Amino acid sequence: MKLILFYLRKLFAVLKNEVLVLPSRVAVIIFFLFILLLPLFTDDLYVLRVFTLASIFAIFAASWDLLSGFTGQLNFGHALFFGVGAYSAALINLHWQLAPWLSIPLGALIGVAAGLIVGIPALRLKGTYLALTTLAFPIIVTGLVFTFPDFTGGELGISGIQKLAPTRIHEYYIISILMLGLCTIMWKITDSNTGIIFHAIREDEIAVRASGVNTTRYKLLAFCLSGFFAGIAGGLYAHFMRIAGPSVLEISLSFMVVIWAMFGGAATIYGPIGAVFFLYPLVEFMHVIQDYRTLMFAFVVLLVLLFMPDGLFRWLREKIETECPRCKVRNIATRDTCRICTAPLD
Amino acid sequence: MSIILDIIVMGLIKGSIYALLAISFSLIFGVARIVNIAHTAFYMVAAYCIYTVTNYMGWSAVPAMFVAVILSVILGMVIYKVFLNPIREHEGAVLIATMAIAMVFQEVMTLFFSGSFLSVPNLIDGYFIIFGVKVFYQQLLTLCAAALVMVILMIFLFKTKLGLALRSTAQDREVANLMGINESKVAMITMGIAIGLAGFAGAIVVPLEILEPHMWATPLVMMMAVVVLGGLGSLKGSFVGAYIMGFTEAMVVFLSPQGAFLKISVALLIMIIVLLIRPEGLFGVYFEEER
Numbered sequence: 001m002k003l004i005l006f007y008l009r010k011l012f013a014v015l016k017n018e019v020l021v022l023p024s025r026v027a028v029i030i031f032f033l034f035i036l037l038l039p040l041f042t043d044d045l046y047v048l049r050v051f052t053l054a055s056i057f058a059i060f061a062a063s064w065d066l067l068s069g070f071t072g073q074l075n076f077g078h079a080l081f082f083g084v085g086a087y088s089a090a091l092i093n094l095h096w097q098l099a100p101w102l103s104i105p106l107g108a109l110i111g112v113a114a115g116l117i118v119g120i121p122a123l124r125l126k127g128t129y130l131a132l133t134t135l136a137f138p139i140i141v142t143g144l145v146f147t148f149p150d151f152t153g154g155e156l157g158i159s160g161i162q163k164l165a166p167t168r169i170h171e172y173y174i175i176s177i178l179m180l181g182l183c184t185i186m187w188k189i190t191d192s193n194t195g196i197i198f199h200a201i202r203e204d205e206i207a208v209r210a211s212g213v214n215t216t217r218y219k220l221l222a223f224c225l226s227g228f229f230a231g232i233a234g235g236l237y238a239h240f241m242r243i244a245g246p247s248v249l250e251i252s253l254s255f256m257v258v259i260w261a262m263f264g265g266a267a268t269i270y271g272p273i274g275a276v277f278f279l280y281p282l283v284e285f286m287h288v289i290q291d292y293r294t295l296m297f298a299f300v301v302l303l304v305l306l307f308m309p310d311g312l313f314r315w316l317r318e319k320i321e322t323e324c325p326r327c328k329v330r331n332i333a334t335r336d337t338c339r340i341c342t343a344p345l346d
Numbered sequence: 347m348s349i350i351l352d353i354i355v356m357g358l359i360k361g362s363i364y365a366l367l368a369i370s371f372s373l374i375f376g377v378a379r380i381v382n383i384a385h386t387a388f389y390m391v392a393a394y395c396i397y398t399v400t401n402y403m404g405w406s407a408v409p410a411m412f413v414a415v416i417l418s419v420i421l422g423m424v425i426y427k428v429f430l431n432p433i434r435e436h437e438g439a440v441l442i443a444t445m446a447i448a449m450v451f452q453e454v455m456t457l458f459f460s461g462s463f464l465s466v467p468n469l470i471d472g473y474f475i476i477f478g479v480k481v482f483y484q485q486l487l488t489l490c491a492a493a494l495v496m497v498i499l500m501i502f503l504f505k506t507k508l509g510l511a512l513r514s515t516a517q518d519r520e521v522a523n524l525m526g527i528n529e530s531k532v533a534m535i536t537m538g539i540a541i542g543l544a545g546f547a548g549a550i551v552v553p554l555e556i557l558e559p560h561m562w563a564t565p566l567v568m569m570m571a572v573v574v575l576g577g578l579g580s581l582k583g584s585f586v587g588a589y590i591m592g593f594t595e596a597m598v599v600f601l602s603p604q605g606a607f608l609k610i611s612v613a614l615l616i617m618i619i620v621l622l623i624r625p626e627g628l629f630g631v632y633f634e635e636e637r
Contacts, residue, residue, distance in 0.1 A: 121618060124625040128381055128578060132570040133621055136614035139567055143611030147604045251563050255383070255445045262442045295453040298446040302429055305443050309436035 021339060023320045023332055028270070031277075035176050039169050048172045052240060054280040055179035060233040061260040061272035062186050067226035068258075069266035070190055071219060072202030073122060074131040078257050080118065080138040081227045083249035085111040085234025087145075090158040090244035100164050104235035111231020112224045119223030123216055138249045145246055157245025164239040175236055182229060187269045189225065198222060199267070263301055265311025274313045351479040353596045359485055361592025362492035363551050367565060368572040368584035369499065370543035376516035376579040378533040380430060380440055385544050386562040386569060387448040392418045392545035393552040393561070394455055397466050407467075411549040415542050422541025426534055448562065455559040464557040488550045495546055496585075503581075512536055516579060567610065568595075571617045577630020586628060590616070 019025045038051060064078045089107030092098050098106070118137055122130055145152045152158065165171045189195055197218050200208045209215050238244040247253070264275025279297065286293040308315035321330045322345050324338035331339055338345060367386065374382050392414040399410035425447060433439040468484040475481070503509040515522040515532045523529045555561065572591050576583025594613045599605040620628065 121622050125621060126625075128375070129574055129621070129625065129627070131381070132574045133618065135567060135570060136618060140611040140614050143608050146607035147611075251567065259442045259445055262438045266438055291457055292453075294449060295457070298449040298453065301446040302443060302450075305439045305446075306429065306432060309433045309439035 021332065022330060024317055024330075031274075032180060035180060038176075039172060043169075045168050048168050050281050050284045052168075052172050052175050053237075054277050055176045056233050056236050056240065057257075057260070057280055058273045058276040059179050059182050059236075060230055061257050061264075061276050062183050062269055063226045063229035063233065064257045065261045065266060065269055065272045066186050066190065066198075066229065067222050069261060069268070069272075070195065070198035070202060071222045073219060073222065074127065074134075075118075075226075076131045076135040076258065077118070077137045077139075077254050078134075078226075078230060079249050079251070079253040080134075080141060081111045081114055081230035082234040082237070082253065083138060083141065083244075084114045084227075085231030086238035086244040086248045087152065087158070087234075088231075089235035090161050090238045093161050093239070094158060100162060100235075100239045104232060104239065107235035107238075108228050108231035111227040111234065113227075114231075115223040115225075115227025116220065118227075119220045122223070123219060135251070135254065138254060139251070142246055142249045145249070153245070155246060157243050157247075158238075159243045161238055161242045161244070163242060164236070171240060175240065178232075178236070182232065183269065183273055186229060190269055194218070194221070202267070259301055263304060263312060265314035268311070268314060271311050271313045275311075278312070348478045349600055351477055353593070353600050355479070355481055355485060356599070357589070357593035357596035358489055359554070359592070360595050361589035362489055362496075363547050363565070364568055364572050364592055365496065365585050365588035366492055366543055366547040367569040368576070368588050369496070369581055370540035370547075371569055371573055372576075372579055372581055372584045373512070373516075373536055373540045373543075375573070377512055377536040378426075378434070379519075380434070380444070380537075382540075383441070383444040383566070384425075384448040384451065385540075386566040387451040388418045388422060388541045388544045389548035389551075389565065390455065390559070390562040391421065391451055392548035393466075393555070393557055394459060395545075396549055396552050397459075397464055397557055400466060411546075414549045415545045418545030418548075419538045419542040423534055423538045426537040430537075431530065431534075452559045452562065459557075459559070461559055466552045466557065468553045484553050488554065491550045492547070495543065499543070508535070564610065568613065571614055575617045575620055575627055577627030580627070580629040583627055583629030 019029060035051075035055075039048065042048070060078070060082055063081070064075065067073055067078075068075045085104075085107040087107075088110040089100075089103045092103040092106050093100065096103075118134060122134065125133055146154055149155070163171075165174055190198065197208065197213055200213075201215055201218060205215055234248060237248065260275045260279060261272040263279065264273070265271030279300070282300070283293050283297050286296060289296070304312055320333050322333050322335075323330055324341065324343055324345060326343040327338060327341040329338060329340045331345060335345060337343065367389065371382060371385050374380050374385070395414040395417055396407070396410045399405050399413050400407055405413075429443055429447065430440060433443060468482070470483045470487060473480045473482040503513060511522070511527045511532050512535075514525070515527060515529055515536075519529055522532075568591055572587040573584055575590065576585070576587030591613050594616055595609045598609040598612045602608060624630075
């Protein structure tokens with residue numbers, strides 16, 4: 001009993017001293033609560049479906065950020081990993097009769113293999129060359145899908161895949177909790193030593209190599225990790241939609257993930273997730289003006305970029321928080337002095 | 347025999363179109379350092395423009411082509427001024443801005459013309475037969491027009507003062523600026539010329555293709571593959587790469603079963619193999635990383 005009270009008091013102390021002092025941390029807590037409590041407020045299946053898909057795409061966008069935002073290996077063909085994950089989960093489920101909790105991780109492993117296959121030629125290429133080359137991979141796979149319609153279902157895709165869970169609410173909870181978990185893992189990876197090396201590779205690869213880091217290995221690692229998370233997103237998508245068609249390999253999906261990540265702010269992880277949860281439901285709920293919604297989407301993106309070229313969420317964070325010039329600790333923008341070292345903030 | 351001729355005709359036409367697109371894309375990339383994803387969207391806009399002018403206004407095809415090219419030049423320059431110039435320093439932002447512009451065009455065209463497939467009548471009807479292969483006059487015309495425009499472009503780039511300014515800006519932006527070249531003005535002019543070329547490519551190809559709002563995606567991929575294959579910023583590379591890609595596509599279509607599905611895959615595979623051997627492309631000069 002005493003122990004529980006101790007932990008409770010500790011929790012309150014952390015909450016009061018570490019979380020509530022910074023608006024960005026409060027925002028993260030609110031986001032978690034919102035995701036977990038949403039089914040209490042609405043049982044509209046359409047709303048749940050939109051947020052489930054948003055969760056899937058959030059994993060996908062964050063995995064792009066892990067690769068391209070952090071290491072600067074601009075990937076224009078990220079739909080490859082998503083599509084490979086979706087197709088392999090679907091095929092494994094259909095032919096070997098494995099349950100979703102096995103077929104999705106297996107699909108993700110095939111996504112890792114895809115990451116290696118793309119990553120090895122990509123090691124020799126840089127910048128724009130890399131971006132334009134990676135664009136080619138999903139299109140090559142699409143060509144193969146159309147060429148062997150007996151195996152891949154051709155234009156119609158693979159249908160008759162097992163459902164992820166019996167009801168919509170179950171599916172919502174499985175996918176959203178997975179999303180929160182995987183995104184936290186991705187954020188932890190980028191916050192670790194590996195993440196620092198990823199950052200450094202983007203800033204100056206030669207300098208990193210000169211300090212004795214095997215950049216080749218880290219770049220391949222980034223490709224594999226990204227392929228893994230995107231593969232999971234693809235597998236979830238296949239089991240949720242119960243179809244894996246050529247649309248999961250489309251160029252527009254590759255472009256969409258770049259738009260989401262850049263719109264929210266690259267190299268942040270929270271940026272792409274926030275952007276997906278902002279843009280995806282926005283576009284979906286505009287179905288009253290069906291014909292105009294993609295147009296509206298494009299205009300929103302263009303206008304936001306004109307004023308916040310570094311991404312929406314980064315811009316917001318700069319507005320509500322300032323960094324202490326002396327001890328580099330973040331503070332809420334309304335404070336005059338730093339909360340740790342009491343140096344004046346300007 | 348006839349299949350070889352078929353391949354030659356189709357390869358030349360595809361190659362010329364890709365060459366026009368890739369050279370103009372290279373110009374923008376070289377001078378303004380913008381990866382213009384919306385490039386083939388302008389090609390689509392020009393094609394729709396011709397459809398509108400010939401179908402609804404009843405003009406003949408030649409003035410329609412002029413209207414289409416001029417309109418796409420103006421559109422390109424306005425879009426550069428309004429959307430791209432203010433964010434040019436942020437590479438990522440420019441990238442997704444051009445994607446968003448392409449989407450806007452696609453949606454606007456869908457709104458006006460619906461998603462259905464349309465076609466435009468030939469400029470000149472009729473065909474002649476050599477060795478049992480039908481060669482339409484329209485195909486010949488497309489080929490000649492593409493060749494003519496490329497010659498004019500080369501004369502412009504290598505013989506005029508503005509062309510010199512363009513090439514020097516592509517070589518080194520800062521030094522060009524120091525030599526008194528108004529760099530942002532040159533960038534805008536380049537954008538205009540390049541978009542005009544893309545529009546022209548759209549205008550001459552439209553009778554041979556099916557008109558629909560998604561028609562920009564496939565040429566975009568092929569154009570980028572050409573540019574990477576030839577080497578970024580190298581006009582000669584774009585030219586050679588375009589014909590390599592064009593002929594590969596034609597050969598796959600005519601020689602292999604299921605060729606229509608595989609043509610792009612095979613062409614892109616060739617690009618990847620070339621890049622594995624020469625990472626900077628066929629004629630590419632490796633840009634020193636700006637550090």
